[in-house]
Amino acid sequence: AQSVTQLGSHVSVSEGALVLLRCNYSSSVPPYLFWYVQYPNQGLQLLLKYTSAATLVKGINGFEAEFKKSETSFHLTKPSAHMSDAAEYFCAVRKTGGFKTIFGAGTRLFVKA
Amino acid sequence: KAGVTQTPRYLIKTRGQQVTLSCSPISGHRSVSWYQQTPGQGLQFLFEYFSETQRNKGNFPGRFSGRQFSNSRSEMNVSTLELGDSALYLCASSLLAGGIDSNEQFFGPGTRLTVL
Numbered sequence: 001a002q003s004v005t006q007l008g009s010h011v012s013v014s015e016g017a018l019v020l021l022r023c024n025y026s027s028s029v030p031p032y033l034f035w036y037v038q039y040p041n042q043g044l045q046l047l048l049k050y051t052s053a054a055t056l057v058k059g060i061n062g063f064e065a066e067f068k069k070s071e072t073s074f075h076l077t078k079p080s081a082h083m084s085d086a087a088e089y090f091c092a093v094r095k096t097g098g099f100k101t102i103f104g105a106g107t108r109l110f111v112k113a
Numbered sequence: 114k115a116g117v118t119q120t121p122r123y124l125i126k127t128r129g130q131q132v133t134l135s136c137s138p139i140s141g142h143r144s145v146s147w148y149q150q151t152p153g154q155g156l157q158f159l160f161e162y163f164s165e166t167q168r169n170k171g172n173f174p175g176r177f178s179g180r181q182f183s184n185s186r187s188e189m190n191v192s193t194l195e196l197g198d199s200a201l202y203l204c205a206s207s208l209l210a211g212g213i214d215s216n217e218q219f220f221g222p223g224t225r226l227t228v229l
Contacts, residue, residue, distance in 0.1 A: 036220075043117070043203055043220030044156075090156065099146045099207065099218060100169040103156035 002027045002093050006104035014112045019063075019078040021107050023091030026072060033074045034092040034101070035065055044090065050074060061085070086111045115140065117206050117221030125227045131192040134224045138185050138206030145187040146218060147179060150201040159202075162187055191226075199228045 007022040025033060032051050036044040048059025055067045065076045074091060091104040118137040126132050138145050147159040158171040162181035179189040185206075191198055205218040 041222070043222045044205075045220070046217055049217070092156075099144065099161045099205070100158050100171065101146075101148075101218075102158070103148075105155050 002031065002095065002102045004091050004093050004102055004104035006089075006091050006107050008107055009105065010108050010110065012110040012112060013081045015083055016080050019076070019081045019085065019109065021076040021089050021091075021109065023065075023074045023076065023104060024072050025074060025091070025093045027093055027095070032094045033065075033067060034094070035059065035063070035074075035076045036090045036092060036103075038088045038090065038106075040087075047076070047089075081109075081111050083111050083113065085109060117204055117219055119202075119204050119221040119224050121224060122222065123225045123227075125229060126194050127229050128194055128196060130194050131190065132194060132226060133188055133190045134202055134204075134226070136187045136189075136204030136206075136221060138187070138204075139208075139219055142206040142208050142219075143185050144207040144209060144218075145181055145185065146205045146207075147187070147189050148203040148205065149173075150203060150223070151197075151199070156203075159189065194228045196228050199226060201225050 003026045005024045034049045035047040037047050038044050047063050048057045050057050050067045058064045063078045088106045088108045090106050092101045094101045120135045144163045146161040150156045160179050161169040165181045176192045181187045201223040203223045205220045207218045
C-alpha cells in the first residue's frame with residue numbers, strides 16, 4: 001500500500017532563508033509524486049509533480065523537488081523564503097490508473113519577517 | 114476560463130440529515146474527483162468519476178455516494194450525517210482520466226460542512 005510521510009507538522013523560517021519541507025513515500029511501483037500548497041480557505045494548488053521524466057523537478061513560485069529513489073524521498077525546497085510562501089504544503093503520491101491520491105498530513109510553513 | 118466551482122461554500126446540518134454537494138468542473142474537463150479534508154484524518158480520497166462512471170473509490174462507508182452527469186458536473190451525497198462528517202470537501206477536475214502523465218487535477222475552493 002502506498003503512504004506518504006511528511007516530517008514536521010510545522011516549519012518556521014525567516015524571510016530570505018532556505019525552505020526545506022521533507023517528504024518520504026512508500027510505494028511498490030514507481031509512483032507519481034506531487035507537492036500542493038493550500039492557502040487559508042482555499043483549495044489545493046499544484047506546485048510541482050514528478051512523473052519519471054526528470055529527478056529534479058522545478059515548479060511554480062521558485063520551488064523545486066528532487067526525487068531520490070534510494071531514499072524514497074521527494075523533499076521540497078526553495079532557496080529564499082518569501083512572506084507569501086506561508087501556507088500549508090502537502091506531499092502526495094498517486095499510482096497510475098486513476099486519481100486515487102494519497103496525501104501526507106501536511107506541513108504548515110511559517111515565514112518570519 | 115473559470116475554475117472549478119463548488120456550491121455551496123458553507124453548509125450547516127444536524128446529525129441524521131443528508132446533504133448534497135455540487136461541483137462544476139472546468140469547462141471541457143471530464144474527470145471529477147472528491148476529497149475530504151479534516152484536521153484529524155487529513156486529506157482523504159472519496160471517489161473519482163470519468164464520463165459518468167465511477168473509476169475509483171476510497172475507504173468510506175456507503176453513506177457517501179456520488180454521481181456525475183453528462184455535462185461532467187458532479188454531486189456527492191452524504192446520508193445520515195454524523196458529527197465526524199464535518200469537514201472541508203474538495204472537488205478536483207481534470208481534462209482526461211487519471212493515469213496520464215500530463216494530466217493535472219485542478220481543485221475547487223471546497224465546501225465547508227459543519228454537522229451539529
